[in-house]
Amino acid sequence: MAAVLALHSSSEVLGVGVRWLDAPSGLAGRTVVRAFPLGRELSNQLFSCIEQLLPAEQWPQLSRLAVATGPGGFTGTRLTVVLARTLAQQLQLPLDGVGSFLLVARRQGIGEPTWLVQELPRRGVVAGLYAPAGPDRAIIELQAPRLFAPDTPLPPGPQLSAAALLPNDVEQLLELSVQAADQGLAAPWQPVLPSYPTSPVAGL
Template identity: 50%
Template sequence: GLSNSLIERVASLVPHGRWREFKGLAVATGPGGFTGTRLSVVMARTLAQQLGCPLLGVSSFALMAQRLATDEQPFWITQPLLRRGVVAGQYRVRDAVVEELQAPRLLEADQQVSPAVEAEVDVDVDVAALLGRLQRSLQRDESLPWQPVLPIYPTSPVGPV
């Protein structure tokens, strides 16, 4: 899978001598597939640390919120998980600014949230939104340290501990 070829794929896109040209990096922190999310975030953190460049981490749901919002009222984005329940995060979009009111988390078995829309992945649109956020953050000279950027794990891959 992708985990076995990630470094080679990235290296094929960015020639060796061009790494230092990066002004910043951005990564979607999940929720998403466990392995893909973990690898993406770890690689982004490592590159940002080694290159000494800013790193913006944004939840996948926060990226979706802009296009899923129907008005300026708070709403939930939900994602059913096979055999695990439902992950949900709460958002509000005002004047084209996404506010994460509650980070994505696993809901209790009997918990209902409303109003809610189901997560809809649109990779092209979400990546463009992520890069737009990075560009605006860099233009405002925001501090974007790599250390606080961590993957969102709404469920444990090893079960209850």
């Protein structure tokens, strides 16, 4: 049995998804996604939530991993990225790291270059630019999310909220990872790191 495990914790809600790729009759192609509104309890309940979908004794049967890399909360995003990196290293699995804003852009089905924006009280706006490209009109990231100070206007163009929606965004994450697997794309775990447009130690 082979499966893909996807993790998303760039918001106050943990998203977990599993797609079975090669499994006994009735399981192959099946996708299960769940959302867990954990907030600050993420560090205490992360493993138990994953095991509700995929018990730990089945983790060696995984064939690929995917994780949302943010932007998001410093601690929440870091926890799932570190776990995904550790599993990928220990199980020798490919790991797809995907920005959470890109997942939102795919879910929204944008049809033109669009800014995905997330307001930060008193600090400004985090924004990234996304657009469809190529013959298949796949959504790609044109500009990675970065912080615009309160007195810095965004470049012109349509804007949409970058708020995560779980478990829907986990479905997008699974889909991208399965596509990468089908294409035989390498996905080393080493480059997969959390995205922090703002410094977690600013002002210290």
